[in-house]
Amino acid sequence: MLSASKEHELIKDSRSGAAQTDAFQRAFDVTSAAAGLLLLSPLFGAIAVAIKLDDGGPVLYAQERVGKGFQHFRVYKFRSMVTGADRHGLLTASGDIRLTRMGRILRRYKLDELPQLFNVLRGEMQLVGARPEVERYVQMFRPQYAEILLDRPGITDPASLAYRREDQILSAYKIEQQYAEEILPAKLRLSRDYQKRRTFMSDIGILLRTAFALIK
Numbered sequence: 001m002l003s004a005s006k007e008h009e010l011i012k013d014s015r016s017g018a019a020q021t022d023a024f025q026r027a028f029d030v031t032s033a034a035a036g037l038l039l040l041s042p043l044f045g046a047i048a049v050a051i052k053l054d055d056g057g058p059v060l061y062a063q064e065r066v067g068k069g070f071q072h073f074r075v076y077k078f079r080s081m082v083t084g085a086d087r088h089g090l091l092t093a094s095g096d097i098r099l100t101r102m103g104r105i106l107r108r109y110k111l112d113e114l115p116q117l118f119n120v121l122r123g124e125m126q127l128v129g130a131r132p133e134v135e136r137y138v139q140m141f142r143p144q145y146a147e148i149l150l151d152r153p154g155i156t157d158p159a160s161l162a163y164r165r166e167d168q169i170l171s172a173y174k175i176e177q178q179y180a181e182e183i184l185p186a187k188l189r190l191s192r193d194y195q196k197r198r199t200f201m202s203d204i205g206i207l208l209r210t211a212f213a214l215i216k
Contacts, residue, residue, distance in 0.1 A: 025200065029127050033120040040114060047078055047102075047111060054102040057083045060115060065132035066145070068152045073124040075132055076115035080106045090134060091179055093170040107167070110214055116155050128203040129154020130191035137184060144188045148195060156210040158194045159187035164213060 037044075048059045061079040063086065064072050080103030081092070088098065092107075099107065106112040119125040125132065132153035138145045163169070163183060170178055194202075 025126070025203075026123075028200075029120050032127060033117040037117050037121075040117075043111075044114065047106070047114075050102050051079060051100075054100050055082070057100075064134070065153070066135055066138045066149065067124050067132055068149055070138070070145075070149055072135070073119070073122075073132075075125070076118055078106055078112040078115060079103070080112045089175070090136075091170060091175045092167050093175050094168045096167070110164075113155060120155070124152065126152040126154045128157055128198070128206050130157055130195070131155075131160055131187075133184075137180065140180060141184065141188055144192060148188070148191055151195065156206060157191055158206065159190035161206070161209055161213060162190060163187055 051057070051059050058079055061077045061081075062074040063077075065075045067073045080100060081096075081098045082100060085098040092099070103112070116125055120127060129151055130148045130153055133145070138149075163186075166183060169183065194206075
């Protein structure tokens with residue numbers, strides 16, 4: 001049986017190791033996000049021009065989401081829908097008439113998510129983690145999110161890959177019910193399971209799978 005002093009040392013070493021891992025993970029995310037923004041800057045410029053030429057509206061869209069520790073932040077995306085579209089619902093099914101011509105292309109290749117690299121730099125998100133959700137759905141599944149939001153939300157994870165074509169699954173006639181009762185619970189299960197067993201190398205695997213899915 002371990003003495004109290006030995007248990008204290010083991011707990012201290014465990015916490016120290018976890019802190020080092022978190023610091024390494026954060027350094028990797030910041031470096032990768034900064035490199036990505038630098039390398040993709042020509043693409044960012046081209047997308048911005050295309051959005052402006054398409055309908056003349058704003059290039060970026062910001063929406064409040066719930067992050068680590070239930071703290072709110074604004075997630076950034078390239079605007080893919082007509083201005084003010086979120087007043088008519090937060091979910092999007094395939095063929096949604098609110099999508100712009102450029103927006104359909106951005107959504108198809110997930111290019112609308114690229115500005116979230118800024119959220120990674122700001123410390124609000126990480127590269128791999130459960131997708132950030134709006135307050136409404138977080139409150140519906142608060143016990144699950146209490147576990148998930150011990151960490152930062154992310155740009156991609158196994159649930160994001162499994163439901164990459166979520167808009168094609170959702171039915172425009174019962175979109176809210178289907179998302180709340182079927183899709184989101186399934187995504188939360190995948191995200192929680194991965195969070196419990198994730199490693200740095202498994203995160204690299206998720207990033208590679210995400211890149212391959214986009215190319216494919």
